[in-house]
Amino acid sequence: MRRSVEAILRNQADNGAIIASPDFAQYHFCWLRDGSFSAYALDVAGEHEASARYHAWVARAVDGIATTMSDAIAAHRAGEVLDPVRMPPARFAMDGSTVVDDWPNFQVDGYGTWLWSLRRHIDLGGSDALPEHLLESARRVARYLKEFALHPCYDVWEENGGARHTSTLACVYGGLIAGAQLLGDEECERVADEVRSAVLASAASAGYFTKFAGDRDVDASCLWLASPFGLVDSKNEYFAKTVRLIEDRLSYDGGLRRYPGDVYFGGGAWPVLTASLGWHYASVGNFERANRCRGWIEDRIDAEGRLAEQFGGESRDHQHFEEWVSRWGAPARDLTWSHATLVVLSYLLDRPDPVSIMNDRGVRAPNRGTEVEVEVESTGGSGAS
Ligand code: BGC
Numbered sequence: 001m002r003r004s005v006e007a008i009l010r011n012q013a014d015n016g017a018i019i020a021s022p023d024f025a026q027y028h029f030c031w032l033r034d035g036s037f038s039a040y041a042l043d044v045a046g047e048h049e050a051s052a053r054y055h056a057w058v059a060r061a062v063d064g065i066a067t068t069m070s071d072a073i074a075a076h077r078a079g080e081v082l083d084p085v086r087m088p089p090a091r092f093a094m095d096g097s098t099v100v101d102d103w104p105n106f107q108v109d110g111y112g113t114w115l116w117s118l119r120r121h122i123d124l125g126g127s128d129a130l131p132e133h134l135l136e137s138a139r140r141v142a143r144y145l146k147e148f149a150l151h152p153c154y155d156v157w158e159e160n161g162g163a164r165h166t167s168t169l170a171c172v173y174g175g176l177i178a179g180a181q182l183l184g185d186e187e188c189e190r191v192a193d194e195v196r197s198a199v200l201a202s203a204a205s206a207g208y209f210t211k212f213a214g215d216r217d218v219d220a221s222c223l224w225l226a227s228p229f230g231l232v233d234s235k236n237e238y239f240a241k242t243v244r245l246i247e248d249r250l251s252y253d254g255g256l257r258r259y260p261g262d263v264y265f266g267g268g269a270w271p272v273l274t275a276s277l278g279w280h281y282a283s284v285g286n287f288e289r290a291n292r293c294r295g296w297i298e299d300r301i302d303a304e305g306r307l308a309e310q311f312g313g314e315s316r317d318h319q320h321f322e323e324w325v326s327r328w329g330a331p332a333r334d335l336t337w338s339h340a341t342l343v344v345l346s347y348l349l350d351r352p353d354p355v356s357i358m359n360d361r362g363v364r365a366p367n368r369g370t371e372v373e374v375e376v377e378s379t380g381g382s383g384a385s
């Protein structure tokens with residue numbers, strides 16, 4: 001755990017920004033998604049000062065895009081067509097400025113994950129109030145989330161720009177609940193309820209939580225619905241079925257892939273997702289399975305203490321692996337949020353009350369009645385959707 005905390009600290013600039021990966025040029029930026037999970041890991045590990053520097057950096061970066069955010073809201077209200085490239089960014093340059101390129105920026109999940117991480121920072125750091133210098137940016141992000149909560153956008157893998165993605169909605173939900181708590185904003189709570197209802201309605205029609213509304217595919221990031229974002233209880237019937245489907249269709253060489261049709265660098269198994277499965281098992285008290293996830297990840301840390309983005313893509317789908325290598329060079333060998341998710345899993349395994357560090361809200365009453373075990377037929381792990 002300490003070695004991975006050191007890796008996160010090593011990948012943090014003095015100004016607080018956390019680089020996604022130091023060894024892969026495409027990732028020489030700070031993503032709100034990766035950075036906010038990493039800040040959470042820092043808080044879990046007691047590195048509150050480093051986490052505070054990250055949150056202050058985000059607040060400044062968000063301050064710098066105030067006009068982009070208010071313009072996006074105004075355009076939406078005026079019914080204009082939104083240009084994804086001109087939406088508030090998914091990632092910033094390390095100095096907090098925006099990058100003008102054709103990256104699919106419209107990814108609301110990172111803004112939700114930031115507010116959620118900020119809330120956890122305050123809780124885990126022992127203070128209950130939002131520091132003054134973060135207030136305005138937190139309000140701005142809450143406004144943005146309320147406006148675009150249910151709007152189709154790119155997913156957490158920066159793909160499929162036209163759909164409503166389940167894991168994106170989980171991040172948005174977590175952010176809105178945090179916004180309600182941090183800012184005393186009841187509207188955040190109301191929109192969070194709408195998000196939750198939409199996600200549950202879509203699960204009711206499919207029988208499980210699908211990758212996006214109207215789809216049948218699974219996506220391992222849907223694990224975040226319960227831990228850490230608390231949109232459902234881990235024992236919710238649709239969630240239990242989703243976990244089984246995810247394991248059935250996405251297990252690869254002991255780890256977990258992103259989604260069946262993933263070909264990015266051959267679509268190998270990701271520490272981030274294997275750790276997320278471990279979070280789930282720890283939260284339901286299955287420490288044996290959670291430990292297995294931790295072991296798989298730890299075995300993949302190299303002699304220099306680096307932990308890559310994914311493993312096994314080269315042999316799983318050699319052709320696509322090579323295609324990506326010729327486009328972007330060798331894949332990331334040290335990915336900051338791979339370390340972050342491992343740190344959180346290690347902490348969960350070493351603590352008697354794991355759920356409390358994940359999500360202090362718990363699940364609301366209506367869901368508790370539906371904790372039913374469901375049998376899921378094996379699909380034989382197709383590898384393609
Ligand atoms: C992943 C994103 C991640 C980014 C930086 C992309 O390949 O799909 O989820 O935020 O890399 O790590």
